[in-house]
Amino acid sequence: MSLFQGLRLLLKDLGGCKEMQIDGKTRLYAVLGNPVAHSLSPAMHNAAFEFLGLNSIYTACCISAEKLEQAVAGFKALGFSGGNVTVPHKTAIIPYLDGITDEARLMGAVNTLYWQDDHLWGTNTDGPGFVKALVETYPEALEGKNAVLLGAGGAARAVAVALVQAGIKEILIINRSRDKAQALIGLLADLGAQAWETGWDDPVAGEAIADSRLIVNTTSLGMEPRKEEAPPIDYSRLLHQVVVDLIYKPRETLFLYRARQQGCKTMNGLRMLLEQGVLAFERWTGEKAPVQVMSRELERWA
Numbered sequence: 001m002s003l004f005q006g007l008r009l010l011l012k013d014l015g016g017c018k019e020m021q022i023d024g025k026t027r028l029y030a031v032l033g034n035p036v037a038h039s040l041s042p043a044m045h046n047a048a049f050e051f052l053g054l055n056s057i058y059t060a061c062c063i064s065a066e067k068l069e070q071a072v073a074g075f076k077a078l079g080f081s082g083g084n085v086t087v088p089h090k091t092a093i094i095p096y097l098d099g100i101t102d103e104a105r106l107m108g109a110v111n112t113l114y115w116q117d118d119h120l121w122g123t124n125t126d127g128p129g130f131v132k133a134l135v136e137t138y139p140e141a142l143e144g145k146n147a148v149l150l151g152a153g154g155a156a157r158a159v160a161v162a163l164v165q166a167g168i169k170e171i172l173i174i175n176r177s178r179d180k181a182q183a184l185i186g187l188l189a190d191l192g193a194q195a196w197e198t199g200w201d202d203p204v205a206g207e208a209i210a211d212s213r214l215i216v217n218t219t220s221l222g223m224e225p226r227k228e229e230a231p232p233i234d235y236s237r238l239l240h241q242v243v244v245d246l247i248y249k250p251r252e253t254l255f256l257y258r259a260r261q262q263g264c265k266t267m268n269g270l271r272m273l274l275e276q277g278v279l280a281f282e283r284w285t286g287e288k289a290p291v292q293v294m295s296r297e298l299e300r301w302a
């Protein structure tokens, strides 16, 4: 953070920083999803806009699946400057966009909307945000070139593609529905990675967990309100690994708690949420995102 930014932050805390005005030139941003009432993106991005003195606001729009096409047309017609897409529209929105990046195509999902040459494009900053968060927190996590992924849904796909792009060569996927895991294996093989899958109670899973440097939970097991749940792995095989949970509510899931008790280095999903937002913000504005301001806002509301 520069001295200027530090002073601005201090002034803001002291109530001396001018509040942002909404006027005829205010740029509009929004997250489209359902539900969106609890999204942390408006707080995070509005804090960043305000901090940099950008005349922009970010809001949340709850859109039903039937209205998604109309919502995208409205987004374009009203001249929204950019936005995000969240559950359950990350894949369904693709046909309504003018284009998507290779990243979004591989991940099969869009989380960020932006304009390019008068066309509304979609990209995916979830996977790259995950890798950025990981590398900045535990750079050694990628050194083993292997990982175990718990889950095979949309989040798993984004994380797996980003991990392979970051140099991971071998991935074991453990998932309840084996067919979903198989589909992900096919995609990763096309990217040059060696991937395979097992069920939760397969002894191979325990071996792979013991040998891996990185374990990532992408399932919803342990998310509030079902905090007593945890992925059914053999926790005695966790000893030295970097263990990540994409969940950030609660801050420490039972999965992360058990991993930490075993001596593992752990990370929750808040940092990934931050980094995907940072990448989106920089794409929209061309400005360097005020990461500490955004992080502080997430810490405040998460």
Ligand code: ATR
Residues within 6 Å of the ligand: 150, 151, 152, 153, 154, 155, 156, 175, 176, 177, 180, 218, 219, 220, 221
């Ligand atoms: P997301 O986009 O967040 O990844 P998703 O695509 O619905 O959401 O994927 C949810 C993941 O959590 C899946 O891997 C799912 O396993 P299945 O593919 O077998 O459905 C996993 N998951 C959710 N609830 C689970 C449970 N009770 N037991 C095991 N896995 C579960």
